[in-house]
Amino acid sequence: MAHTRSPSHLNGIPAAPGAAVGPVARMAPPPRLPDHRPAAGDPDTEAEAARRSLEGVAARLDTQAAELGGDAAAVLGAQALMARDPELGRRIGERTAAGDPAAWAVHNACETYRELLLAAGGYLAERAADLADIRDRAVAALLDLPMPGLPDPGVPHVLVAEDLAPADTVRLDPATVLGIVTRYGGPTSHTVILARGLGLPAVVGCADADSLQDGATVAIDGDEGLVIVEPDEDTGRRIRRRAELRRSLLSSSTGPGATADGVPIPLLLNVGEGDPETAAAHDSEGVGLLRTEFLFLERTEPPTREEQTVAYARLFAAFAGRPLTVRTLDAGSDKPLAFVPVGEEDNPALGVRGYRTARLHRDLLVDQLAAIAAATKETGADVRVMAPMVSTPGEAEEFADLARAQGVTRVGVMIEVPGAALLADRLLTKVDFVSIGTNDLAQYTMATDRTLGSLPDLLDPWQPSLLSLIGTVGSAGEHLRTPVGVCGEAAADPLLALVLVGLGATSLSMSAPALPGVRHALANHTRGECLRLAQLALAASSAERARAAVREAARPEVAAL
Template sequence: MSELRGVGIGLGVAQGPVARMAEPLPAPADTASTRDAEEERARARESVSAVARELEKRGAQAGGAARDVLEAQSMMAEDPALLQEVDARIAQGKTAEYAVFDAFASFREQLTAMGGYLGERAADLDDVAQRVIAHLQGVPAPGVPDPGHPFVLVARDLAPADTALLDLDKVLALVTSDGGPTSHTAILAREKAIVAVVGAAGATELANGETVIVDAAAGVVVTDPSAEDLARAQHRADARASAASAPITPGALADGTLVPLLANLGKPEGAEEAVALGAEGVGLFRTEFLFLSSNSAPTVDQQRETYTRLLEAFPGKKVVVRVLDAGADKPLAFLNDAHEDNPALGLRGLRALRASEDILREQLTALAQADAATDADVWVMAPMVSTVEEARYFTELARDYDLKMAGIMVEVPSIALMADKALAVADFASIGTNDLTQYTLAADRLLGSVAAFQDPWHPAVLRLIREVGQAGRANGKPVGICGEAAADPLLAVVLVGLGASTLSMAPTALADVRASLLTQTLDDAQRIAEAALTADDAAGARLAAQQAATRQKETQQ
């Protein structure tokens, strides 16, 4: 037996034979076309259109976060500027296949250089280009294999279009050699509750048909397992399935300390599923979808209708709404579309809203109207707050609209270090661990080349979270977690030990986190958190927490 280590998604464990993702299509040869330019152009447009419609179809079938990603890919495929580049190459005598390959590659380089949100879209371009070229060549697009039996899917990484429609009756687990805990693959794996280990170096060396155990709780892939290993893994899987079917209870620690478990949602349509999975409210409602698909800001009436639909699904429950989090890395013509060399550090979040305050005021107006029309407990928060002055500005503005709970997102180290003063003016704080990790480690969370740094277990990140937790206790203000870190069952315990009073996550992660919290008391959580803080790096912190949690269980037995 040997092990490959990576980052586990959730607490699941699965076993089965490996089926490897096919390698990408080879680059088309740069040879002169034997067709006239108009014929090649028509071929290219037909294939681009076919791929765009297929992506839209997959998105509609998948729903949720996958739909948003695939719709974005569809729009990318038919981007007018990109199609002009394809036409220009065809006009030079190139084949449609090569023109698509070269034009997409050129755009990929441009997006990669931009970094941030647009840099991440570069990888999506590769997938779109592969699909268009495959259509032109009349061959299947590289994608998920179908060996005719259930399997463990192994790949370098998965394109959103592949992850969106995985057949969960056949895909037992997912293993990737690339990516991190906040990659598209990891996020979609959580949403679909797929047992997964991402970033497992050496995964591409696994052979087709080889039996492996994928242990997400431990973050390992066990190769050449014994019969005993397989039996133990199956027993754990059965026990977890049994626990998942147990009655849903409020989030709490073993000593009865309540830790409300909330849902991260991007659209009202996800509310019903979140409630069914045990969400006790909403810890993060992202409002960007209302703005990103439009050339102008939505009206107050349009916003009110959407917010009301969401709030009606949670009568008497807390719903935390984040005002528009956009800026130069997600350009909006009506907000800020000026070019910035480093958009992650530019005019984004609350900074962008202050520069276009009418948009912020309209959003607060709509939220206040929806609040008045429903029985939900509405909290509103600002993204990307970096100074105490910004915290004061937003809190006072929200109160002007009779929104009784106004808080801040803690995503920038400066505000984490000033949390004692910020929470003297704001009503609450919500820690966005994805961005907080990005800015603490100086590693773009959407850039694959530095994915290894994007780990919320890093002690530097944990220390900042502790600062905010202590500030919350000192000021008598609640501190929530709404980043991907809250979906990690063991890290959830650590976060509570550091002072988090609520945890918000993808709804499919709720059951695992609820079960994990029930194994520890508040004193245990604090001891486990202290153990993690003594480490030098993320891997060491995770291991120290695992060992502390194991010792605690052994002591109790």
């Protein structure tokens, strides 16, 4: 019997694609300090107890990392480093010296440190959830309380939490967890990275997630950022059918990407930290974005040329026979590095970041380019190199000259700034290819911080103004016969992928779980149909209307994804 009352719709940030229907299972709240604080013992003894609890947390994270491998290992390894951070230890020592018992010292020091991360914004703010998890696990150990963990209702369920820590996310079983909804978190959080790797739909930053009760049925849409409470029978059936179709595509959609009339559109991977062999096992045609920050983060000194060469050679060898596009270090803004000082900046996102760091630290870029060239020569790999945050044709020419001087033969740049997109006809004459980073291009086009969870509609990649800029680059690429790739998360949306091809994209790069859906969408539309869908999106007055117009005009088997 169908439900008679209207479903309640909760909005969040679309974080990982897919859809699911199931009962809610809520994460248990974190351990609480008792209302009565006991008298502290000897400060040194309390500090040592706190240190042992944090080391225990770090050791368990290391064990999990060793067991899991891949992206999960890198994420958990980074969290273990946080637990062992000397600065955190120093702050705890200050608290015990002031008279805090060990558990209170850990809790208070972590909270102070967490507030600093949140205030810093961007990448650092999204590490605050990792630190909160470290705090909770250490406090639980010190007070002999149950360790925080995942619920086990005994049935497949939608996991709902204030936030999810990496240590919990990596233990999710896709056979029992249908999807994720969190009250906090942003689109670049570790939770999102890992959820995408598991193929789980996720909605984060859902302010009303705390209203969801255990056992209530919800339908979640990770593409729209939507949670429907107690969906009616038709809605539930539609969402389940969509989830089943997506699962079917995961197992049946294989091979090179191409439109229905045979126009090749290589489908590539966005790759970062993790095991290269695991990444290479996916059915992709290569790497469209190799993020190199994992070699530089959590260090006080930059890696040497030799260290970088070894790391790149391992990655290149894993993808033997397939092209790889390497992005040079994208430091600054939300990824500050201790050895890349840029001075005080009121607005780091508009400051010295990406290629701009070469103005202050040219040797860092020269060493990286030389290491990439050496690894390319050693492995014989098909490697292209691009610089992030290039804003002008002059910068593109400067980077191309520098890269070629170090032995790089195929050079490109990322288009993430409206100024670069608007002068694409001039910029593309300086390089061999370009790749559009839709995440940053959206934030600069819409003047909206992409780490800010309160304005997700302005960062919607369906915004017609953003699509117009992408079309400007695509037209220049077609005229000059220069390849134009898209490596932002926009490429992972099957419907939007059709629009991007219609706007002139010649390749698409995405996370692995998105490959089958995009491949299927392309195979069901000719390039002419992609052009028509692109025009519909450009003519729309809003992102919502652009998406709706394309969904209505696309073939039913794709519109239902």
